[in-house]
Amino acid sequence: MKNDKVLIFDTTLRDGEQAPGASMNQDEKMAIAAALEKMGVDIIEAGFPVSSPGDFESVKLVAKTIKRSIVAGLARSMKKDIDAAYEALKSAKYGRIHVFLATSNIHMKFKLKKNPDEVLQMAIDAVKYAKSKMADVEFSAEDASRSDRDFLCKVVEAAIKAGAKTVNIPDTVGYTVPSLFGQLIGYIKNNVPNINKAVISVHCHDDLGLSVSNSLAAIENGARQVECTVNGIGERAGNAAMEEIVMALKTRKDIYKCETNINTKEICRVSRMVSKAAGFAVAPNKAIVGGNAFLHESGIHQHGVLADRSTYEIIKGEDVGFVGTGLVLGKHSGRHGFCERLKLLGIQLTEKQIDQAFDRFKILADKKKEVYDEDLFAIIEDEVKAVKNIWSLDSLEYKSGTKVEPSTTIALKSGGKVYKKTLTGDGPVDACYKAIDAITKVKGELLDYSIKSVSQGEDAIGEVTLKLRSKDQTVIAHGASTDIVEASAKAYINAINKILTVK
Ligand code: KIV
Numbered sequence: 001m002k003n004d005k006v007l008i009f010d011t012t013l014r015d016g017e018q019a020p021g022a023s024m025n026q027d028e029k030m031a032i033a034a035a036l037e038k039m040g041v042d043i044i045e046a047g048f049p050v051s052s053p054g055d056f057e058s059v060k061l062v063a064k065t066i067k068r069s070i071v072a073g074l075a076r077s078m079k080k081d082i083d084a085a086y087e088a089l090k091s092a093k094y095g096r097i098h099v100f101l102a103t104s105n106i107h108m109k110f111k112l113k114k115n116p117d118e119v120l121q122m123a124i125d126a127v128k129y130a131k132s133k134m135a136d137v138e139f140s141a142e143d144a145s146r147s148d149r150d151f152l153c154k155v156v157e158a159a160i161k162a163g164a165k166t167v168n169i170p171d172t173v174g175y176t177v178p179s180l181f182g183q184l185i186g187y188i189k190n191n192v193p194n195i196n197k198a199v200i201s202v203h204c205h206d207d208l209g210l211s212v213s214n215s216l217a218a219i220e221n222g223a224r225q226v227e228c229t230v231n232g233i234g235e236r237a238g239n240a241a242m243e244e245i246v247m248a249l250k251t252r253k254d255i256y257k258c259e260t261n262i263n264t265k266e267i268c269r270v271s272r273m274v275s276k277a278a279g280f281a282v283a284p285n286k287a288i289v290g291g292n293a294f295l296h297e298s299g300i301h302q303h304g305v306l307a308d309r310s311t312y313e314i315i316k317g318e319d320v321g322f323v324g325t326g327l328v329l330g331k332h333s334g335r336h337g338f339c340e341r342l343k344l345l346g347i348q349l350t351e352k353q354i355d356q357a358f359d360r361f362k363i364l365a366d367k368k369k370e371v372y373d374e375d376l377f378a379i380i381e382d383e384v385k386a387v388k389n390i391w392s393l394d395s396l397e398y399k400s401g402t403k404v405e406p407s408t409t410i411a412l413k414s415g416g417k418v419y420k421k422t423l424t425g426d427g428p429v430d431a432c433y434k435a436i437d438a439i440t441k442v443k444g445e446l447l448d449y450s451i452k453s454v455s456q457g458e459d460a461i462g463e464v465t466l467k468l469r470s471k472d473q474t475v476i477a478h479g480a481s482t483d484i485v486e487a488s489a490k491a492y493i494n495a496i497n498k499i500l501t502v503k
């Protein structure tokens, strides 16, 4: 018997972008949309057009460019939202208006301040209005998992009757558990008379770490579309991770008897792209796309894998586009293994540079049990392609307090000259960064900033680590001092030197 198809609805550019701290620029969104299309995503939710002019523009641009995937735009059940979604999507080859309305008692009472009959009517009106503009309409019953089942079924039935081709059952707050969610989908399938006229979709959040399990339970019970994001990024704890759902369906076809249109070999590439654009590192132990996902450290495991991969591998790294031999380097690794690893990572060095890097690697391997790809990148960046000290800190003064406007005066040295600037900002660090930008003329976008103490006592040294993006380059840099503004300045200057060195 042929396997059923599960449609992949990717919402990285909408729900994913709602993740606190993740904001992508338009070029990054376009590149991600193109990569999602290439990997075979069926529906790309490109944004929430009414929410901001920037979102409107990026949905419009994605809609104009993407030709194989359906492009969806989100809208509340309101005319102005639906109009904005339609305007942004009208040039799409395949466009979808995705309207949503909450159906749980909590949301109806406290957020919408409407009774169930009013909500039912709003859903019908919204779907009908969207349908008058576009053939493909999806309806989402927000907070469905906490809604009264029979009311939910009534709304779903009415939405299908009004023209929705897809009905989405979100676990908006990540509250459900697999057994319950599976039952809910089964209940909808058995109790909504016209359910066969629509695709059942699910959209699960990860507040209890169950989003992927809940989505899979829904598939077992008849859902045929899953809404998910790359690396699982999204509101709060995030959404169900696309790569995990896709690989679970592929690896356990015996259970699910379903397949997707995803070319899994693209998974790691798209994961890296989203991680870089959102500024969210992927945890090394993250399933499918984590740096350790295909590495074997213990001798017993390494031995087993070398004898036959199936001993400790259920997925082949190359099936998800993972680059590597799967073996971590350590102090017993030789020059040959080291060079092979560099080659696999696409790092090209001269013989002299390899000698230098290998020496550094040996020193590090003596201190550290395992040497990871990130360590190799750091060795290459710091030791071989030595960062040129184009700018260095000459002096720093700052002023801040509860009743003064924070300002910083910084003097930087370059080519024997000293350049000085005083600027104000939200705090002394912000003022300092603005002044450094003004002097160096490198416009950096700060993606991440953290400070930690690396020694003890009142005069502890603070180490600042930051991630800075300038055009298409992202660098990570550090700076340490007993004065946190100075540590921040040093880290920022280091980042700028890295950017200028590579240039
Ligand atoms: O989590 C949610 O309920 C949503 C809807 C808008 C689909 O993101």
Ligand code: ZN
Residues within 6 Å of the ligand: 015, 170, 172, 203, 205, 235
């Ligand atoms: Zn959501």
